[in-house]
Amino acid sequence: MKIRVVAVQFKPRKGDVEHNLDRVAEILRQIVEDGVPADVVVFPETITSGYFLEGGVREAARTREQILEALVKRYLPFARPEPLDVVLGFYEVWHGKYYNSALYLTLSAQSESCRTVHTHRKFFLPTYGVFQEKRFVARGRNIEVFPTRFGPATVLICEDVWHSITGAIAALKGAEVFYVIAASPGRGFHGESVGNAMKWQQLLCNMAEEHGVWVVNASLVGFEGGKGFVGNSMVVNPFGQVVVSAPLMREAMITATIDTEEIAIARANAPLLADLEAGLADLLIEMQEIAAEQHARHRQ
Amino acid sequence: MEVIQAPERTHDAEELLRINAPLVTEWLVEFLRDEMIRRRGFYRAVVGLSGGVDSSVTAFLCARALGAENVWGIRMPYRTSSTESLEHAQLVIDQLGIHSRTIDITPAVDGYLQYEPDADGRRRGNVMARMRMIVLFDLSAKLNALPVGTGNKTERLFGYFTWHADDSPPINPLGDLFKTQVWQLARYLGVPEVIVSKPASADLIVGQTDEDDLGISYHLADQILYFLLRGYRVEQIEEMGYPREKILLVKARLESTHWKRHLPTTAMLSTTSINDYYLRPVDY
Numbered sequence: 001m002k003i004r005v006v007a008v009q010f011k012p013r014k015g016d017v018e019h020n021l022d023r024v025a026e027i028l029r030q031i032v033e034d035g036v037p038a039d040v041v042v043f044p045e046t047i048t049s050g051y052f053l054e055g056g057v058r059e060a061a062r063t064r065e066q067i068l069e070a071l072v073k074r075y076l077p078f079a080r081p082e083p084l085d086v087v088l089g090f091y092e093v094w095h096g097k098y099y100n101s102a103l104y105l106t107l108s109a110q111s112e113s114c115r116t117v118h119t120h121r122k123f124f125l126p127t128y129g130v131f132q133e134k135r136f137v138a139r140g141r142n143i144e145v146f147p148t149r150f151g152p153a154t155v156l157i158c159e160d161v162w163h164s165i166t167g168a169i170a171a172l173k174g175a176e177v178f179y180v181i182a183a184s185p186g187r188g189f190h191g192e193s194v195g196n197a198m199k200w201q202q203l204l205c206n207m208a209e210e211h212g213v214w215v216v217n218a219s220l221v222g223f224e225g226g227k228g229f230v231g232n233s234m235v236v237n238p239f240g241q242v243v244v245s246a247p248l249m250r251e252a253m254i255t256a257t258i259d260t261e262e263i264a265i266a267r268a269n270a271p272l273l274a275d276l277e278a279g280l281a282d283l284l285i286e287m288q289e290i291a292a293e294q295h296a297r298h299r300q
Numbered sequence: 301m302e303v304i305q306a307p308e309r310t311h312d313a314e315e316l317l318r319i320n321a322p323l324v325t326e327w328l329v330e331f332l333r334d335e336m337i338r339r340r341g342f343y344r345a346v347v348g349l350s351g352g353v354d355s356s357v358t359a360f361l362c363a364r365a366l367g368a369e370n371v372w373g374i375r376m377p378y379r380t381s382s383t384e385s386l387e388h389a390q391l392v393i394d395q396l397g398i399h400s401r402t403i404d405i406t407p408a409v410d411g412y413l414q415y416e417p418d419a420d421g422r423r424r425g426n427v428m429a430r431m432r433m434i435v436l437f438d439l440s441a442k443l444n445a446l447p448v449g450t451g452n453k454t455e456r457l458f459g460y461f462t463w464h465a466d467d468s469p470p471i472n473p474l475g476d477l478f479k480t481q482v483w484q485l486a487r488y489l490g491v492p493e494v495i496v497s498k499p500a501s502a503d504l505i506v507g508q509t510d511e512d513d514l515g516i517s518y519h520l521a522d523q524i525l526y527f528l529l530r531g532y533r534v535e536q537i538e539e540m541g542y543p544r545e546k547i548l549l550v551k552a553r554l555e556s557t558h559w560k561r562h563l564p565t566t567a568m569l570s571t572t573s574i575n576d577y578y579l580r581p582v583d584y
Binding site: 011014015050052053054055056186189190191192193194222223224225226228248249250 | 316318319320323324326327330331334335338339471577578579580581582583584
């Protein structure tokens with residue numbers, strides 16, 4: 001199976017959801033009208049509002065139904081005959097709580113065929129240093145794998161992939177393509193590139209190589225109150241190599257055709273996922289022991 | 301069997317403070333464009349040019365971000381200011397080809413101080429610094445420009461600035477760079493060496509230098525600040541070889557000036573208190 005993916009990085013207008021959805025639609029229009037090869041278009045974390053909102057999350061949050069409806073309305077006037085899948089991040093209100101979420105949608109030329117395929121709610125919420133997520137949004141509780149038109153996939157958001165265990169869970173559940181959306185403010189200007197941009201590349205390459213999966217990453221750009229998001233979105237193959245990457249800081253879109261048949265080749269060369277599956281029962285017992293011990297320690 | 305020992309852990313702060321100057325330049329140019337043009341709709345900048353390295357670097361960055369034709373370097377001497385400061389500012393103006401104005405603040409400052417003839421050097425310096433801000437903001441209104449701040453991280457951490465004066469411009473590209481990092485950036489940008497290598501001075505009092513005022517060199521202060529900001533204790537920094545009295549000096553200055561890095565302290569009475577409960581980022 002070949003999937004033509006596009007990762008888009010742009011600077012959203014702060015807190016202006018309608019404007020940012022207009023821009024998402026503009027970019028989809030460009031993709032359709034210019035014939036940019038695309039089966040799945042991936043936008044960054046919180047692209048509908050910008051990332052650092054603090055209490056503004058309450059104003060910018062939308063339901064997933066509202067996002068789908070708003071995008072369908074904008075997309076239909078220029079819709080192409082074949083469906084187009086879209087991944088994007090937004091602040092969500094769901095069951096009386098706010099979340100930092102991602103949607104995987106399928107848009108179609110017929111509004112009744114447009115649908116939400118999957119919603120991921122960010123599992124690991126950074127609340128340290130410049131980050132304050134736990135103060136303003138609730139934590140998601142699942143790392144899920146869902147079927148797409150192109151096979152099983154997962155969506156992870158930013159700090160989700162700083163923990164290798166989330167990638168391991170998604171791979172064990174059968175995900176072949178990881179859509180990773182991010183908003184990463186630049187820190188560290190000593191090395192060849194911005195420190196966290198280098199760290200991101202390392203994380204994504206390690207994750208792809210360890211599990212033999214494709215990784216498609218879209219990262220925010222632009223400055224928010226002096227904090228500049230790095231961009232540098234990339235597509236990484238199951239061998240852990242960057243296939244294409246976008247520039248630092250600047251708005252851009254990158255395209256690649258990913259071939260899921262390469263997954264088997266990569267995993268045959270480095271059967272780490274199979275080894276993980278084989279050792280899973282023992283690992284689970286180890287993890288349960290750790291959890292029980294930590295639980296007990298807190299009672300002392 | 302051969303025994304290979306790990307080297308003693310060294311804390312090479314010089315190395316830790318080294319920046320990738322071309323990358324920082326690119327980042328700060330993008331910051332200026334983003335914050336000035338895209339966010340605020342300003343295409344022009346005014347920079348108070350003191351003849352020192354911070355304002356020179358700021359002018360160089362603004363010229364790169366906006367084009368020299370959109371930058372105004374404003375010289376604001378007081379009668380006791382050194383002529384060298386004016387000359388050094390002129391070097392920057394000439395090298396960049398930016399617009400310039402020279403506004404002598406002496407009559408305005410003395411106009412007020414005639415009522416307070418006993419004001420000591422510190423008060424007089426504060427009046428000068430605040431007068432310069434009045435000039436910068438007024439000229440920015442005239443030129444439809446944005447004043448760009450020039451304060452560096454070291455002086456911000458030391459509280460070594462006049463509150464609601466040097467810190468008042470709405471954007472500041474150098475505020476997260478230590479003084480020694482500003483020097484690195486200056487050399488990369490091509491700021492005249494005479495400006496980079498001269499002793500830093502606020503030029504508010506004749507013959508005064510920052511390092512005399514502070515009681516420590518910027519090189520040493522930046523290294524100590526580097527570790528203090530990361531949460532190292534005084535004893536740990538002392539173990540690295542830094543003099544205890546200098547560490548304590550830096551720590552005392554840092555800890556006594558938190559208030560200068562915040563907006564005015566407001567008495568909280570409700571659960572919608574601004575900046576406590578009602579939290580919105582500056583650009584929301």
